[in-house]
Amino acid sequence: NDQTGLYSVFRNPWHTPLTIFIAVVGVIAIVALVTVAVLQNKPLIPKYKYGIVLDAGSSHTAMYIYEWPAEKDNNTGRVEQTHSCKVKGPGISSYASDPKKAGQSLQVCMKEAERFVPSERHEETPLYLGATAGMRLLNIENSTASDQVFQAVSESLQKSPFSFQGARILSGQEEGAFGWVTVNYLDDRLKQVCTTGALDLGGASTQISFVSDAFDGSESPNNSVNFRLYGNDYNLYTHSFLCYGKDQVLRMALSGPGSISDPCFHNGYSESKNYMTLYNSPCVSKRKPVSSPADFTHVGKGNFYQCQELVKSVFDFTQCKYTQCSFNGVYQPTLQGPFGAFSAYYFVMNFLNLTDTSVPLQSVKEALARYCSTPWETIKKQHPGIKLKYLAEYCFSGTYILTLLTEGYNFTSETFSKIRFIKQIKGSDAGWTLGYMLNLTNMIPAEAPDTPLLPHAGYVSVITVIALVLFLLFVLSLRPLWPRCSQKPQIV
């Protein structure tokens, strides 16, 4: 009596030769699909390839694992970050007195990478370590110690099963340029003319990179990087300001006249600090007073506007031998296009709840002024989970960011609204590491890849869809979707 089962196949007027034909074609298509896949030796389930980059920053090291579909190795694939690991402890430059520990500090994340990347892919997976401003400063201060740290780090990474491609210091220009590549690759802008500028704030340096129609590189060749990507030529302006990462600028500000009673720290904040620690950086060593006591008490008086004046004192706006400069006599063309601001720009503005740039710049400043004038005891109560060292510095860091962007780079209230404070784009962290790997693995072609009508996988998937639709039609014709108007709907 089953009116919808196999019995109905012969009874239901729907089962004419047509549906039999559909079934036969559907089955043929599925057979064809499997045959194509087998003959083409195309895996029905795509295999992935991997790349690993360690970002050895001044304050910390982070490991990023990238993956992309293996059959799309010819540059049209979408490389995506599939995993990241924050190395415990400080940046590798902090291990100058015990370099071995720099290598050991990476082991936990490397073991994690071994678990994450399929073992059959290990030996073909490239592994890079790039160091930035922390190691640039160590190299200036003590190149022997810098070499020893890299020696220890390389020995440690050579023990991993991956294809270690070396550990090196990136130039500021590379750091800025690859950050720009990452942001535009992830934002799919490398196939367009209009690109996004990149703003990177670290602990020991900060980078600005953008394409400007007014910039052809002639005025300041050192700030020019040319890329030909996907058939488009980009003449990128980029500059890296060593010592203008937020941690080094804090040292500079503390070594200035206002260090005792500091407007960048909250009222009620009072910490004893050591001059030796403060001055042990090439960024401030020249500012070390001839005779200074070992320790000093750092006292806060929480005033945003006075803090802004103190922060401005670390910039030199007097000298510029070009048509226009940002600061410290560095050429900068007129700002152009939208910008992505990441790393410490994001961490700080996100903490301060100031990432919404649709808010007028003046209102952002007023909000920060209110935050800075909040007493230290209140701040601690409002943020019980934040490490006090970090918590104490947000007023300074936020003030530095606004001063750097407006007074340093000349962002106005209008162009400030074109900045997006970002941590990730489509699940991948914004930063130099992805751009660095794409460049070294030649995964961004100079020419636009000739887009085949449909890649193999495309044909396979088209056939799949046809087969499945036909087969579904056949199966569905076995069971009426809705009660035929002649059948009384079963009320359930």
Ligand SMILES: Nc1ccn([C@@H]2O[C@H](COP(=O)(O)OP(=O)(O)O)[C@@H](O)[C@H]2O)c(=O)n1
């Ligand atoms: N969750 C985090 C992670 C880093 N940071 C800060 O972001 C900056 C990252 O700088 P970095 O280690 O990349 O240093 P550079 O070598 O790029 O100058 C440091 O000032 C960190 O203190 C933060 O504020 N919050």
Ligand SMILES: [Ca+2]
């Ligand atoms: Ca960094």
